[in-house]
Structures are given as structure tokens and as C-alpha cells.
Amino acid sequence: MNLKMESHRNLFQIVRRKSPSSWHPLIERLKRGRLPAWFLLLLFALTIRLVSISLCQLSGPDEPRVAGIAREMAVRGSYLIPRLNGEDFLEYPPLGYWPISFFLSMSPGAIDFLAFLPIALIGTGTILITFLIGKEMVGPRIGLAAGFILSTMSGFFILHRRCLVDPTLLFFITLSLFGFVKGHLAPRKNARFLALFYLAMAGGFLTKGLIGVGIPAATAVAFLTATGGLRRIGSLHLGWGILLLLLPISLWAGGVWWAKGPGPLWQVIWQSLWRFSSSAADHSQPFHFYLLPALLNLLPWTPFPLILLWMQKRPIRTEGGCPEALLVIFALSWFLSALIGLSIASAKRVLYLGPIFPPFALLSALAWDRVRERWPSVKYREAPALIVLLLIFVAIHFFQLLPMERRNSLQSVFKVVSSRFDRGSIFLYNPTEATRGAAFFYLGKTVPVLKNRERLEGFQNNPGAALVVNLFHPNVPLRQSFESMGFHILAEARVGKMRVLIFSNHS
Template sequence: MGVKMRGVKVMNKIRLSVLVIFCLLVFFVSLGRWDLWGPDEPRYAEVAREMLISGNFVLPHLNGEVYFDKPPLFFALIAFSARLWGEMSSFAVRFPSAFFATLTILLTYLLGKRLFNQRVGFFAGLILATNVEFWWLAHRANIDSTLTFFTTLSIAGFYLGLRYPGSRLFFYLIAFLSMGIGFLTKLQVAAIVPGLTLLTFMVATRKFSLLKDWKFYLTLPIFLFIVLAWIVSAYQLGGSQYILQLFYYKTSAMFFKEVSHPKPLFYYFEAFPAGFAPWFIFFPSALILAFQNPYRKQPEVIFLLGWFITNFFFFSLSKGKRELYLLPLYPAASLLVAFLWERYLSFDQDKLLQKLVRVPQYLLLGILTLTALALPLVVYKAPSPIASNYIFALPLSFLILGGVAFVFFNRFIYPERSFLGVTTIIGLFFLFTATFILPQINQSKSAKPFSQKVAALVKDSDKLSFYGLEGAEFNYYTGFIRVKRFYQVEDLKKFFLTREQVFCLIPKKTFNQIQGKTNIPLYPIISEKIGRQEILLITNCQ
């Protein structure tokens, strides 16, 4: 028995080490190889930069004005990362996202191990690391990777507290502490996702003992204290307007009104398959298995289904939708797919399991083969900066084809190798994308080169204005704070009616629309296409 336990512990350490190394390669190696891209990244980086300048870590500011959209924690993490790495670089700004994405993968492994066994946890960690949306957001200075860690930790804490009564106080403490920190990251959703998951599990299993447990009520004040302490501090600095804007107009109102990102009711039914690719191919099979006897009666399976399905429909009811809002559900989806694979490997003679795994497996191998064959041609035909990576696309294609062959020939004899082969292929593809493709796309997406030209010409933020754009990327890359923003032609006209030379950044399309309405001469100096729109720097003097 002792030898067996030692073997389990050794395998646990090996699998944890593999996940850490895999995340280091897939998330961190090329994290800073391209600039911050709008709309979110430079905006969040600028809020963090202004935090460092002002020393105010309670009330976020953007362009010198109170920033109502998000609470302060994520920006404080970026500021801390900048201090840690010695500069406000792309790597430092994205580091919190990659760091918490890695922690989420390790947490998913540990949760899978507790729910089922080591292999489920290990597979789930690899699946989570190699789906498109999670990988992409681990490379972005977006809040959602960080939020997902705290929602996952909170959910895990509640479930493990129910499962292990002897450690219940500790797990509830972790759950509410994580929920409170998550609330400072992205407000209500940090409580809603764990709350709906827990409620669904209690209703489905008819286990309402939690509501009578004094340990639950003893630890609940931890969450309340964290939230209220910040709200009081924010109210003292920002007043009732800040609280109302943050807690309703910028968050809750999105559920009831089409404030921003309006999408139809069934939007997530197409967005989730794309985001969870390529593993979504196995997700319908995972759901079919979960609803089969005896699995549908297992508390662990009920827990995962409640986590995913209830929250999926909750987010679908919201008027405002974005693909990344579903990220807190991705650990549950990964665990369900991992459970499917583990059952298949444990009972490979089961006819239903063979169909549930092998049919989507063949489909995935076909997609990977077509990708490998098309990749060199796609890169070669791409615009010139990307086409220069044609020479690197060829060996990657051969590696993918070799991996597909490896998976195909091991699918019966060593099926676990076929799973690991697929994750390796996907990991290599993501690494290639981050190392070669995204830095080339950066040439047309980055606002940095144009901002440097603007800063060299303007030199003083008082003489610069924005019209028809938020301009956070230009705040960040010029270093200017308190740049005037105009949305009415008359306000812009007043700004230009001065004897000294002043400037304005404006989309070219907008400039063409207002040019005849100002009745004053406006002179374009420089322009550059950034992403999909061309931006002009205009002035009142030739």
C-alpha cells in the first residue's frame, strides 16, 4: 500500500510539473512580443499607469477622470506587475492574466482530482489551456482570466466544504474570501456564478443542509467585509455618483437594457462552440455521457452540469453579451470533457463510449489535417508582414501532420497517447501563432508608432484633444493625461478658435463628416490606419 501511495504522489508531482511547464511555454514565452491592442488592453493599462502616478488604488481614473466601468483590483494587479518587472511593458501588463490563467489550470487539476481522479484533473487542465478563448484571454490584459480564477476557487471551496465536513470551515473561508476578492475584480458576477452553481447543486441533490450550517454564516461576513470596506472607501472618494454608475449603469443595467454589446438571445450558442474550440467537438458527447445512467445521479457530475448549464442560461438572458463573459464556465466544460475521456480510457470496450469519443476524434483529426495542409498557403497568401513567416509555417505543418499520424496510429493501442498528442499539436500551433503571427499583425493593430509621432509633434497634453473616440490607447502610448474629449462639433470649434496651435486626434471618416460644419480651417498633419479605422492628427495652423 505504501508503494502504491508513493507512486500516486510521484505521478501527482509529475502531472503538476507538466501543467506548469506547458503553461510557461504556451502562455508566457511570447507574452510581450506585440503591443497592447484596443479597445480593452491600452485602456486598462492606462488606468493602472494613472494609479501608479496618483497613488490612488481605491478609485480608478482614466485620462484624469474617474473611471466608472470596473472596480480597482485588476488595475492594481497590473500596477503591481509593472513595479515587479520594472516597467509598464506589454509583458508586465499581460502578466496578471497569464499568471491567473495558470493558477486556474492548476486549480482545475486539483478540483478534478478531488471530484474524480488525477487523470480527469490532468486532462481538464490540458483542455482548459488549449481552447481558443482561454488561451487568447491568457494573452490579453482583460479582467476575465483573473475573474475566472476567483470564481473557480470560490466554487471549489463551497463544493469541497460540502464534501468534507471536517474541513468545512476552512473551505468556506476560502470560498467567501475568493468571492470577495473576485467582487473587487468584476463586481456582481463574482458572486452570481458561484451562487447559481451552489443553488443548482443544492436543488438538484436536495441537500439544503448548507443553509442550516453555522460555519456558512460564520464565514459569510468575510465576503461582506471585503465588499463593504471597499464600497465605503470608494464612496468617500467618489461619492454616490461613482457607486451608482459602477453598480448599476455599467454592470446591472447590461442585464436588462442594451447598454453595450447588445446581442440576440441565442448568441452564446454560436459563440461558445467557437471559443471552446477545438475541444467543443467532444462537448456534446460529454453532455450525452453526463445524462446517462449511472453518471447523471453522481453528485460530482450534477455539480459540473449545474455550474455550466445554469450559468450559461443566466448569461444568455442578459441583453449585453461578449464571448469572454462565459470564461468562468470553461473550467466546468473542461472537466466534463476530461471526464468523458477518462471513462473512455477506463472502459474502452464500451460501445457507447467508443462512439462518443472516436467519432469526434476522427472529426478533429480531419480538421487538424486540413489545417496543416492549408497553413503554409494561408500564411503565404496573407498580407506581406504575415507572409514572411511562410518558412516557419512549413515545419509546423509537418509537425502537425506527424502528430496527426501519431494520434491516428495510437488511437486503439495507446489511446491516452492520442489525447496527449492532440494537446501537443494544439499547443504547438498556439505557440507558433503567438511567436510569429501576432507580432506581424501588430504592425497594423498597434497604436504605439502613431502615438509616438503624435507625442513628438504635440509635446503638451493641454494642446491635444480627442474627437469621436475614447483615445485610451493614445493616452497610454503618448503618456498624456487629461486630454480634452469632444463629442459635439461646437465644442471642437471653440477649442480650435485660439491663436496658439492646437491639435486633435479624429477618425478620418468622422473628419470628412464634420469638415464643412466647423467653418474654420482644419489641417491634417499625419494619419495612420490602426485596426479598421484611419486616425488623423489635425491642427488649426499650417
């Protein structure tokens, strides 16, 4: 009897030692009312990201195209080659569309919010990885400051409320450089994280081409050159590292070659080289194009690296492995590699600036830490300041960005089309890429495209047919031509600078 009671007592002690509270320190802290700082960062980042996409509609020239490609992947289950309204679209490889496609597959209908949700989650992931970089190189205080700064950076806020592939590219670039930091710079080097460095570069390539490899590689080379010379490059295990980099790319390339031949692969590489080197590329701009946009997109933290420079008491030296000095050199290597590379490239758009945001947040975190050391009382104003910034971004979202985006959305156009022509034929006349993407996204099917007036004649007597026509300037003869063939205007909308007409031949 005593032995049985003793065994029960021992069993109770084992269960108590392995209680959920012991397994989950976070739950224990929640019970005591004390949250870990990284968890507060996660809550703050998720809150601001989810608020920033609430009530958003696909707008502009890019979002409907990206969402349309992603929904076509979800509907057809074809994830290897991006397709835009039934036609191959190989401006970029497919990986950037996959997260959006996954969320869109959760609903049989077209829900704009599901196209934005993965972008918000990816942005939160980028913030947490930036936190880990700062924590690994200097300490958790710098990592947390960098995470909160990145969360409230104006350019980062705007980028992650848009349905684009660029947030996924930024995620992989940041993840790759975290692998470099953890595998090469940390006191206890770990080859597994160097594998992450190369695999995440492959993810960047499969998202947006050569830029996904170029920025992490240039950052690593610049940092090694600045801190110890290229003789240290052998520590990156280039042999098996390059094999790891090429493995996912080769698997995708092999699948494309087997399905379509080598043509699509050359098109992807050509697109990357064309955007980088050709003055005739779309969005070609001069070298200095990013100067003012960079300053504006880094607000409200733009002056902080200057504060760091002003408060720097002595020159930056890496002897002795000073963590703060290494972080400054690493962040500058990243920031300058990205900014110079983007400036050299012919194609320039403000939304391409994403890769400069995390390194700038790391530099600003160091500057803020110096401010806290000089004036300790400012730490009591950090939480109120973050709340004020959150409220400012909420106001900008609801009162400035949302109204502007709804004026540039095709949602209302295709709601009219889907509600009145659910059984009739629908055609697009000389559509833009945005219209082609919006057509598949909202209608869930390939919509035939008519590229000249002669082909319209075959549809004059097609009962219940509808035409969606884009006009960038008043075109009275074209309008009269459609009306002479028995079509009348059912609806008309202005979407940005474009006028969209819906013609019908209903009697």
C-alpha cells in the same frame, strides 16, 4: 573524546536528515529525472501562456482603456477609484486593474508586455485551481486532464492573451468554487475553505460587479438542489459567510464613500444591473447569441461531453457518494448557471464566456478518462497530441492574431506623438475610450480633451501644439477646419475601422 565524536556524529545525522533534498521532494525528483505530473502541467501552462502574449500590442476598443486605467493607478498611486485619462471611470470596481497596475509600476515607461504578463499568470493560476478541483473530487488523473484541456481550449487561449479584467473575474469565480468543493464536498470538510468560497466571491464582485457573486452562488445552489435539496444549504454557514463576503466589499465602499460620496457606488451597481436587464445596454443581443460562439470557443474539445454521455453505461446517481457522478453534477451546475445567466443578461460579448471554460474542461476530462479506459493505447499519444496543439496555437498567434492586432493598435500613433511633441502641448479631439486610455498609457500623463470646435480656437497660436483626432468616416469639412486654423497633418494611421489624424501647428 569519545563523547565529542559521538555528538558530532549525531549532529551530522540530524543535518543529513534535514538536508534540502528531504525538505524539497520536487528537487529530489528532478535529480532522479522524474517530474511530478502537476509540475509538467505548470510548465506547459506557463509556456503556452507566455508564448501567447509575446510581441503583443494593446489593440481593439478595450485593451488600451484597461491598460490606461491600470497605468494611471500605477503613476498616481490611487487604487480606490478607476480613472480614465483623469476622469473617474466606474464601469467596474478597481480590483481587476490592480494586477496590471502592479506589473506596470515595475517600469517608468510604457511597455505593452507588462500589461499582458499578469493576465498570463492569472490564467496559469486558473488552470492550477481547475486541476485542484478535479483532483479533490475524483483524483489527480482527472485534475491533470482538466488542466491540460483547459490550457488548450481555444476560447481560454484567446481570453488570456488580452489585457482585460475578465481573466481576473474568471480566476476569482474558479477560486470561489474550489473553496466550495474543498469546504463542502470533500470527505473532510474544512470551514476555512468555505471562508475562501465567500472571500473569492467578494474578489469577483470587486473585479466586475454582481456577476462575480452571481455565478458561484447560483452554481452552489443548483448543485445542492440537484444532490440533496436546499435543506443542505445551512451547511454553507450563511451567517458568517455573508459577513465575510460583505467585509472586503464594505471596506472598498466605505473608502469610496469617504472620498467621493455615495454616487460612485450607485454607479457601479447601476452599471451591473443595466448590463443585465436593459435592452438598451451596450452590446445588447438576443438570448441565443452565445450558441455558436460557445461551440467555437470550446474547440477542440467541443464534442467530448457528448462522448461522456454516449459512454455512460447507467444513469448518473449520487447515492453512495460516487465521485464521478458528483463531479458531473457539479460541472453541469457550474456550466449551465454561467451560460444561462450570461444568456439572460442583455449585454453579450464573446469575451464574457470565460466562466463556462473550467467546468467544460472538467466534463471533457471525465470523457477523456472513459476513452482511455476503452482504448488504453491512446495514453501513449497524449504527449505528442499536446505538442501538436501547442505548435498550432503558436502558429495562430504569430501568423494570424499578431498581424490582425497590430492593424488595430494605437501604439504607432502615440510613438509619433511622444517622439515629436515631448515638450509641446498635446490634445485629444472627441476621443474614444480606447484613445483616452492609450494616451495615458503611452504618454504617462493626463491629456486634455477637446469636445467641440469652438474650444479649438484658443489653441490656434499655442506653439508646438498637437491634436489627435479620431474619424470613423471621411470628414472633409472637419479636416479643412483644422487646416484653416493653422494646423497641418503630421501623420495619419488607420486603426481598424477608425482613422487617426495627428495635427500639428509647428511652423
